[in-house]
Amino acid sequence: MLAVAEPCLGPEEKEALVAVIDSGWITMGEKVAQFEQAFASLHGAEDSVAVGSCTAALHLILLGLELGPGDEVLVPAMTFVATANSVLYVGAKPVFVDIESSDVPLMSLQDAEAKCTPRTKAIILVHYAGYLPDRAKWQAFAAKRGLLIVEDAAHAAGLTEAGTFGVAAAFSFYGNKNMTTAEGGAIIANEPALRDRIRRARGHGLTSGTFQRHGKAMLGYDVTMLGYNYRIDELRAALGLVQMKNLLAWNEHRRELTTHYRKLLAQRAQDVVVPFSAPRTSACHIMPIVLPRQCDRVAVISALKTAGVQTTIHYPPTHLFSFYQEVFPDVRLPETEDFAARELTLPLHPRMQEPHVDLVTRALADALSRGR
Numbered sequence: 520m521l522a523v524a525e526p527c528l529g530p531e532e533k534e535a536l537v538a539v540i541d542s543g544w545i546t547m548g549e550k551v552a553q554f555e556q557a558f559a560s561l562h563g564a565e566d567s568v569a570v571g572s573c574t575a576a577l578h579l580i581l582l583g584l585e586l587g588p589g590d591e592v593l594v595p596a597m598t599f600v601a602t603a604n605s606v607l608y609v610g611a612k613p614v615f616v617d618i619e620s621s622d623v624p625l626m627s628l629q630d631a632e633a634k635c636t637p638r639t640k641a642i643i644l645v646h647y648a649g650y651l652p653d654r655a656k657w658q659a660f661a662a663k664r665g666l667l668i669v670e671d672a673a674h675a676a677g678l679t680e681a682g683t684f685g686v687a688a689a690f691s692f693y694g695n696k697n698m699t700t701a702e703g704g705a706i707i708a709n710e711p712a713l714r715d716r717i718r719r720a721r722g723h724g725l726t727s728g729t730f731q732r733h734g735k736a737m738l739g740y741d742v743t744m745l746g747y748n749y750r751i752d753e754l755r756a757a758l759g760l761v762q763m764k765n766l767l768a769w770n771e772h773r774r775e776l777t778t779h780y781r782k783l784l785a786q787r788a789q790d791v792v793v794p795f796s797a798p799r800t801s802a803c804h805i806m807p808i809v810l811p812r813q814c815d816r817v818a819v820i821s822a823l824k825t826a827g828v829q830t831t832i833h834y835p836p837t838h839l840f841s842f843y844q845e846v847f848p849d850v851r852l853p854e855t856e857d858f859a860a861r862e863l864t865l866p867l868h869p870r871m872q873e874p875h876v877d878l879v880t881r882a883l884a885d886a887l888s889r890g891r
């Protein structure tokens with residue numbers, strides 16, 4: 520079965536894990552510090568904060584920005600549920616914004632304008648599938664309204680532009696992302712005071728960590744805020760350091776596979792929409808396509824499965840989940856709902872080669888012609 524996503528793990532990762540175990544120090548220490556520095560410099564940033572997940576990263580950013588009850592945050596619904604959840608964690612209200620179109624399934628600037636109220640404080644931009652929104656346009660919009668821009672850059676690790684849109688960006692190292700530490704995440708926040716608040720909140724609000732106290736024989740610490748345990752550990756930081764060495768090459772390979780997909784889909788599946796038809800900076804995290812309106816998606820998924828090709832859906836929109844329906848029953852996002860009903864994600868990961876793309880597009884063309 521050709522998987523939609525697959526982590527690339529090898530002997531170097533194994534060795535790195537063994538070395539941490541042999542070192543005797545497994546919780547947050549030097550490896551985490553090294554990883555934070557390396558991840559930051561890969562993105563042209565001064566520093567980064569490594570955490571247990573991207574979800575924790577988003578939560579810490581919104582806490583650090585002191586968003587809370589009474590505040591509204593513009594979010595897309597065409598994303599993983601963690602984006603909107605992080606807004607609820609701090610007691611603020613997520614306000615769902617529609618996507619531009621099936622071709623550009625990123626948050627619509629026009630709908631964002633329409634959804635602004637005097638309570639709107641921030642926007643979370645999601646780099647869906649790894650494709651970056653138009654930075655200049657969003658910055659102009661945010662400046663005009665006095666809004667903070669936060670990036671959910673879970674799909675965009677390795678792009679130097681990620682982390683430069685606004686006040687902070689959250690990255691994910693979950694197993695299916697462009698690089699992985701199994702579970703993990705990082706924050707790029709360029710303002711030192713914000714970064715310090717985030718770093719302190721990551722570890723219970725303590726003024727020093729176990730590693731610093733161990734090194735300096737310090738006895739005490741103070742707690743200056745309500746913090747969390749959102750730490751990462753040395754094992755995962757060591758994995759991240761190895762993964763990062765390959766990240767840019769893997770992203771390039773993803774781009775080449777995506778280009779090949781676009782070429783073969785144009786030949787073999789003309790009635791399929793391949794989003795992002797115009798060139799746009801991308802980490803090519805996933806390969807979304809949009810099936811024709813009359814097409815039976817369940818039948819296509821099962822035909823592809825029979826042909827040995829796994830597919831998924833990115834995403835069932837957040838506002839349609841039972842929990843969100845209960846809390847926000849009246850949200851209507853026509854473009855998002857239409858896209859979500861027809862979207863299909865094809866396999867894309869660095870272990871694939873062009874013949875795999877050939878196989879997938881042939882299987883898809885067969886499935887579509889049978890459904891016609």
Ligand SMILES: *Cc1c(COP(=O)(O)O)cnc(C)c1O
Nearest residue numbers: 572573574599601673691692693
């Ligand atoms: C994966 C993902 C997250 C959550 O990442 P975790 O590291 O699993 O917490 C958040 N947002 C988006 C868009 C994602 O794809």
